[in-house]
Amino acid sequence: MATLDLGFVRSQFPAFSEPSLEGFAHFENAGGSYACQQVIDILDHYYRQTKLQPYYSFQPSSKAGQQMDMARNRMAQWLHVDTDEVHFGPSTSQNTYVLGQALRQHLQAGDEVIITNQDHEANIGAWRRLAESGVVVREWQVDPVTAELTTSGLEALLSERTKVVAFTHCSNIVGSIHPVREWTDMIHAAGAIAIVDGVAFGGHGLPDVDALGADIYLFSLYKVYGPHLGVMTMRKAVNEMLPNQGHFFNAGNTTARFTPAGPDHAQIAAVNGVIDYFETVYEHHFGADDNLPLHQKGAAVLKLFRQAEQSNLQPLLDFLASKSNVTIIGKTDVTERAPTVAVVVEGRKPDELAAALAAKKIGVANGNCYAYHLMQAVGIEPDEGVLRMSFVHYTSMEEIKQLIAALDSVV
Numbered sequence: 001m002a003t004l005d006l007g008f009v010r011s012q013f014p015a016f017s018e019p020s021l022e023g024f025a026h027f028e029n030a031g032g033s034y035a036c037q038q039v040i041d042i043l044d045h046y047y048r049q050t051k052l053q054p055y056y057s058f059q060p061s062s063k064a065g066q067q068m069d070m071a072r073n074r075m076a077q078w079l080h081v082d083t084d085e086v087h088f089g090p091s092t093s094q095n096t097y098v099l100g101q102a103l104r105q106h107l108q109a110g111d112e113v114i115i116t117n118q119d120h121e122a123n124i125g126a127w128r129r130l131a132e133s134g135v136v137v138r139e140w141q142v143d144p145v146t147a148e149l150t151t152s153g154l155e156a157l158l159s160e161r162t163k164v165v166a167f168t169h170c171s172n173i174v175g176s177i178h179p180v181r182e183w184t185d186m187i188h189a190a191g192a193i194a195i196v197d198g199v200a201f202g203g204h205g206l207p208d209v210d211a212l213g214a215d216i217y218l219f220s221l222y223k224v225y226g227p228h229l230g231v232m233t234m235r236k237a238v239n240e241m242l243p244n245q246g247h248f249f250n251a252g253n254t255t256a257r258f259t260p261a262g263p264d265h266a267q268i269a270a271v272n273g274v275i276d277y278f279e280t281v282y283e284h285h286f287g288a289d290d291n292l293p294l295h296q297k298g299a300a301v302l303k304l305f306r307q308a309e310q311s312n313l314q315p316l317l318d319f320l321a322s323k324s325n326v327t328i329i330g331k332t333d334v335t336e337r338a339p340t341v342a343v344v345v346e347g348r349k350p351d352e353l354a355a356a357l358a359a360k361k362i363g364v365a366n367g368n369c370y371a372y373h374l375m376q377a378v379g380i381e382p383d384e385g386v387l388r389m390s391f392v393h394y395t396s397m398e399e400i401k402q403l404i405a406a407l408d409s410v411v
């Protein structure tokens with residue numbers, strides 16, 4: 001089994017050789033990752049060579065359109081969905097907002113929607129608003145001690161009235177990776193559709209959406225080494241069921257129906273850079289194979305990233321667990337856990353701790369990270385929130401040690 005060549009993956013990110021970032025340790029990847037060279041190159045080329053209206057017959061325009069089409073096609077293959085099931089919007093919050101408008105028109109008063117109190121607000125607020133139209137919104141609540149969602153919690157809420165269930169693949173605070181397939185099967189058995197927020201998962205490798213069984217799967221590419229875009233996959237049957245949110249003449253255009261904002265052409269072209277990066281990683285570790293379907297390469301890259309992340313995560317969790325004044329939100333072992341670690345430190349404010357770490361050239365997040373309801377559920381003042389440290393596969397053990405040493409001196 002291949003192990004991650006850290007030097008190789010870091011060589012793909014200009015940030016690691018950027019003089020102004022020298023000595024800085026990036027532990028806010030759940031907020032936004034570094035961009036890989038492939039993405040930066042495509043943006044540069046696009047703006048120099050094809051920055052005009054795409055899809056006309058003159059050469060730079062048709063070339064721009066081809067790059068955009070290729071981006072959608074390759075992203076679809078990597079996610080294991082059909083090309084016209086991929087939608088690019090400005091962000092995940094914007095994508096859920098638009099979907100919320102479609103559901104408002106589609107659902108009837110008395111229909112039920114299940115949301116969680118663990119999610120980022122992007123996968124809660126858009127569905128909560130449906131209550132204004134008579135839709136019944138039910139809350140699948142976390143255990144207030146563990147901060148985890150349970151399968152029995154979902155089971156208790158599902159009924160023949162349930163039309164939609166929205167939950168997260170991985171919480172941006174708790175870090176647990178959920179048994180998505182088990183839950184989507186339950187949701188489908190109840191006759192409802194499953195909307196899965198993959199934003200906190202995507203930076204750790206893109207999933208096989210077909211295997212997950214999500215009817216709608218959302219994530220944000222600025223956390224996946226790419227441009228600031230939201231990706232939404234939507235099953236064709238769901239697309240056909242929901243009313244058009246785009247211009248009236250686009251009602252029959254599958255990929256324009258739920259992205260009324262109009263796409264950022266250059267950024268869509270740059271999606272190719274994300275796939276180029278993943279393909280480069282695959283080829284470097286497993287060899288070239290033009291016949292292997294992209295989603296199978298995706299599964300191998302995901303596993304490679306996960307192994308690297310897990311071996312860096314355990315020492316951090318062990319260190320934090322050894323501190324009597326620190327409470328970790330979520331599990332203390334790495335099984336089915338992403339390297340997003342939120343803590344509360346007794347008697348210390350998260351913003352002061354984050355500032356103390358910043359003075360030591362370490363970037364972390366503090367606050368509620370828009371998981372406002374989760375903060376309330378576990379008894380944390382949302383305006384104060386937590387201290388959150390998050391990393392991805394490109395993080396080195398040296399950086400983990402730098403973080404641990406800095407934490408040791410400030411907590």
Ligand SMILES: Cc1ncc(COP(=O)(O)O)c(C=O)c1O
Binds near residue numbers: 030090094122168
């Ligand atoms: C888990 C999760 N879901 C949704 C979002 C919203 O994504 P976007 O910023 O693209 O709207 C975020 C953003 O941080 C997030 O962490």
